[in-house]
Structures are given as C-alpha cells and as structure tokens.
Amino acid sequence: MTGSQHKKIIAAFTILFSFFMLTLIPACMAADYPSKNIVWIVASAPGGGFDTYARAISPYLTKYLPNNVNVIVKNVSGAGGLTGASQIFAAKPDGYTFGYLYYPGIAIIQMEKDIGFDPSKMVPIAQIAADAQGLFVPAKSDLKTLADLQKKDPVKILTQPKGVTMYSFNLIAENVFGLKAKYITGYKGSAVVATGLMRGDGDMGILPVSNFYNYVESGDLRILVTFTDKRESLTPDVPSATELGYPKATACKSWKILFGPPGLPADIANTLQEAFKNALDDPDLKAWGEKSNSSMEFIDGQTAWKQLQEVFKVYQQYR
C-alpha cells in the first residue's frame, strides 16, 4: 500500500469510529440521568394551587435528584388542563419532561368526549397530595348537620359548570347523600363559590378544606362533613363521610399526581419517584406546607394509580 492510500484508510477508520462513538452518547446520557434540566409542565396558569405546589417543591427536587439539575416549571394552560396534558403525552419519554394530570378532571371529560389521546397510557410517577374536600354552608344558615341538609327541599348548590371536577363532586354528593339538589352554576372558581355562600346566593358548596378552612375560623362558613375516611386534622369536630356511613363519597378529592410520557423507562420513573419521596420528607418543605396550609403526602405512582381506578368507578356511576 502507498502512503496516501494508508492515510485514506486511517481517515475512513477514524470517521467510522467517531460515528460509532456518537451513537453511544445517548446511551451514556440515559445511564447518567439526569444530566440536564428537567421540565415540569403545569397545565394551568401561574398562581393556581397546582402551580404554587410545583414552584415550592421543584427546588427540593433539585436537592434530592442526582447531579443537582434544575427542575423548571413551565405553565401550559388551556382546555381545562388538556393542552398541558397532551404536551406531556407527546414528549420524548426520556425523563426530561413530566407533569400533572388533573384527576378526576380528565377522566370526567373523557367520559363525555374523545380527547384525542389516552392518558391512561402515561406512566405514573408519584402522588404528592390528595386535597380533602368539605361540604361548606354559610355560618349564618340553620343547617348544622348533614341530616339537616338531607331534610331541606330544595338544597341550592353553588358550583362551577358541568364538566368541571367540582360539579362532579356535587353530583356524587347529591346521589350518595340523597339531597334534593338545585344547581346554581356559573361560579368561576372555589373562591367565588365561597363568597357566594357568604352572600347568601345558595345553601351549600363543596370546597377544598385546607384552602377555605380560614373562612371557618373567621366565622363565615361552616363545614358539615368532610369527604374523607377519617376526620381531618384541621377540623376535628367535623364528621367524615365514612364515619356517617357514606364511604363512596370519599371519591370526592382532587389529586395531585405526576405522570411521565408513555414509554418512560421504569428506572427513570423510579429516580424521579425517589426524589419526590425525599423532597416531601424535607423539614423545610414541610414547614412551608404547614404555613401555607398546603397538605402534602407522598404515595408512589403505581399505588396511586390503582387507587384512582376504584375512584373512577364512582364517577362513572354518577354522571
């Protein structure tokens, strides 16, 4: 072989070898997850409950994830959480994109129409909170117990419109408790419902206990029953739904569960899950939760998803 032919062969070999090394890089990256910033998609506008949880927790995720990468919260609002959900669904399953799926909200919408993708294919990562709901009445009303409410005819319920989670809570309450309900819809959110109750627009509303407990403290509202198995620590005098004999009503909760795109490898999901578990155990984050009345409780993804399936049955029943 001549010298120049020799050189050509070496050059060809070098190029081939480089290409081979390039293909190894993704494999290296996967083995070293996380190696760049992770995006946490919040499918609602900044300032809402889901958003504030994400912003409060994300620094702690950074703390407990290997390699100290940043977890960046990205707001993708629209279509009641579906725009964000579809973005998570369509993302690459490499662990660099994950986010909330709003349950039972999405399940409720799915029962009525085809949303174009199947969220149940997504990989559950962790549940960080299950917001307990309470049945609130104006403090000045003469309804003191659930039994009083069951006798009243009609019971004016203030709520967001059909298709939104709050409406389904009220449907379940109406059917499970046997209330003679008259629905007054059009209320844009729970704060508006609370004010409506205080103003005397209606008789009852279902609201998250931790966010509206301060209205009970200030003497504006009263809670008749909490939609939980056991009594809530914030409201030890208020009976729970199960205690009064209505365990099905405990389906009325708002879950904060994180999911990854379909096909997310189990080891990456586990890494994220571990990070969430440790983050929620962190004393500083717990202190924030106490101060802002934001309850947090870690449940691993698979268990949480299984629990949800049971709950969906209740929503299917009372549509």
Next chain:
Amino acid sequence: MTEAFLYALAKIFFWKNLIYIFAGTLIGLFFGALPGLSSVVSLSIFLPLTYGMDPLSAMFFYSGLMGANPFGGSISAILINTPGTAQNIATIFDGYPMTQKGEAGRALGISATASGLGAIFGILVLIIIMPLVRKIIMSFGPPEFFMLVLFGLCMVVVAARGNLVKGLFTGCLGLLLSFIGRSSLTGTLRFDFNTFYLWDGIVLIPFVIGILAIAELISLGTKQQTTIAYSAKDVATGYKGLWKGMKDVFQHKICLLRSACIGTLVGIIPGIGGAVANVVSYTVAFQSSSHPETFGKGDPEGVIAPEAANNAKDGGSMLPTLGFGIPGSAEMAVLLGAFILHGLTPGPVLIKEHLDIVWALILGMTFSGILASCLGILVSKYVIKISQINVSYIIPLVGAICLVGAFAYRDNVLDVLLAVIFGFIGFGMKTFGFPIIPLVMGHVLGQMAEVYFNQSLMISEIGYGIFFTRKISLGLFIGTVVVLLLPFFKKRFQKKAAK
C-alpha cells in the same frame, strides 16, 4: 388598623424595600409599554424570581410591577394606538388622536399626572371606605354584577359615536365572539370546532393585540402619511407639551376626582375586572361633558378620565383579592399565587392577621404609580419622537413586539395566528367604518352578562323581579338609564337656560 398602616408605611422607607419597589416599577413600566408583555405576562415571569425573598419585600416588588403597569400601558396606547392591556383601552380614544395632532407630549403629561393622582385619590377613597368594604363586597351579587355589565355594554355603544347602527352591529358581534368556548354556565363547548385551542374561547390578550395594535399597524402602512403624527413638523417637542398636559389635569379637577372614585369602586367589586373601569369612567365623562363633540378628537378630559380610573382601581381590587381570595382581575390571580407561594393564605384571616401586608401592597402600588408617572415624564421627551419617526421603521418593530407579546402570554403559537387574523379583521373594519371598540367590549362583557343574568334567575325566587327588588341592582339600573339620557336632559336644560 392604623398601626398596620403606619407599620407598612414605615417599612417602605427601608433601603431594601425602596430598591424592590423601584426595580418593580422600572420593570413594570417597561413591560407595560410593550404591547402584549404587560401585567399578567410580566407578573408570571417574575413570580418565581421572588421565591427567595421574604414575603414583605416580595410584595413590595410585585406592587411595583402592578402599580407601574397602567401608565406603562398608556404610553403605547397614546403613541401607537395599542393598549398594553384591556385596562388601557379607553386611553386610545383621545390619547392617540392627540398624538396624531402632534400633541403626544400633552397626552403623556395628562396621563402621567392623572395616573399618579388617580393612584393617590384611589387610596384615600379606599381608606375612607375600608370599614365598609366587606359590606360592599357582600352586597354585590349576580344581579348587581349583571347591572354593572349592562351599564358597561350600554356605555360602549354610546362611546362608539358616529355610527350607532354600525356600533350596535360590532357590539353584537363582540357578544357572539365571547360565547365561543366552554360555557361557564352549562359547561357545554360552543363553537370550538373540536379543537383544544378554542376551548377557552377567543383569548383576550392576543385578540386585543390583533384587533387594536396589528390592525392599526396595517392601517398605518396603507395610509399616505409617513409618520404617526399627521405632520411631523408640528409635533410639540420638549417639555412644553408635557407641562401643558399637567396643567390640563388641574384644570379639570372634578373629572379627576370623579374618575378616581369610579375607578376605586369598580375595582372593589370583584368579578368585573379592570377592563370596565376605564371605559365606564370615559363614558361618564363623555356623557356629562358640555362639549361631547370634542371627545374622540383629543379632548383632555377623554384622557384624564380613563387614566385616573385605571390607577385608582388597582388599590380597590386588592381588597376582594386579599380579603376573599377572589381575584379582581387576571393580574390579581397571579398575585394570589404569589401569596400562597410565600405561605400567606388570602381570606378573611389575612385581613385580620396580616393587615400590614395588605397595606404594604396598597401603599407600594400607590408609590409605584406615582414613581412611574415621574419616570414617565422624564423619558417622555424622547418617547414623543416615536410620533415623528417614519412609519416604515415603526411598523416592523412594533409588529414584531406585538407578535412576541401574543406568544408570550401563554406560550401558544396559535395565539400569534389569532392576533394576525384579528389584525386583518380589525383593518377591514376600520376601512369600512365599523367601530372596533364595541367589538372588544362586547367580547369582554358578553359571557359575563350571560352568566350573571342566568345566575340571578337561578338564585331568584321571584323570577325577573330579583333585578328590581334588590336595592343596589335597582339603583344601578336607574343609574344606567339616567346616564344614557343625560345628554337629552342637558339639552333641555340649556334650552331653558337660553330662554
């Protein structure tokens, strides 16, 4: 209550907090002036940045942002006919014509002064009303909200003088547009064409950017004049115009006071939003003026009224936001999130236990409103030159900012498409003489009117009677009728006086 007020007042003068207010004001002014990047967007961007700050300082920073936004939005409203947000819509009615006449300096002077004074008067009114605030919020329910919205709708058509029929037409078109999306009442999806995008309807900010800003840019591009001002030579430069504008405000004290009161009151009432305050204030000024023909052509009162109102309303809208967790506007919704992030829960307990933070915010916003006005006056001299620059530079530059703004609102490319489409629609409307403002206001108020009307009927035990048996609702209805008929009464009064 006074201790909390004094405590907050004292806290403002700490160096750290002054810096935060100043920083917030600068950023708020800058973002407010760029169409589409105002309040909601800027608040959302800076929300996470304050995570490490202590609550009081964070609140001072936010109040800086929010207090400077109304005036920032006015700058672009006056100079390029583009309201920064819906709360600056009414400023374009007389502010932009002033710029076209070469009086941009005067308009900015009026705006700065009226904004700053509006902020101060707003807080004075607030202090006086504070003990009654809870009662006020509790007395305003769906029937009263409906009457307010009705007032707003009637005023809109009146404000679209020139062609009543065309005004009514576009107003109704606006109403129709507002019904696209998921109904707040029944939850059904209307006119969504099976897309996620239209689920939330025609979203306000990209819509306003398109139909007001982009339409105006296209219109500028097709006109013969090469600058925004009709004649670049006649533009009053330097501080002369500004000074004249400042004097204008003091010559119309009644208008100022009245507008500040309207702004504060509308701000306190939750559920209406900031967009209404400035339009209502403008229309009341228009209706009660002795020379309404000058409105729309550059009447100083036409700038004083909305400017005072939209600054005054910010102090007022804090109260339902903090006291009941009901955001008075979209900006307040983001503020609520900021509160929770810092471990504060809005609600009656906040007002009882953290009154100092409430005052810190209100005072902070007032401060920044005044500061923004002063800063605005200083830079106005340079900013006026925009009306003298050749439009072939302005159109692409402002156009680009508008498109970025439409995207930045919620990171959705389709919003940009929406803005462009409505830009062309707006241009078409201008060309054929259809007033645009009734379309915008119809869109803002349409679904509100529908929801409140139906809610009232659902609550009512006496059908339609509910609107007329509740005192405030009845009062508002009579007020609407009176304001509508005011010009007729005035003419009769003048005829009698002439005899």
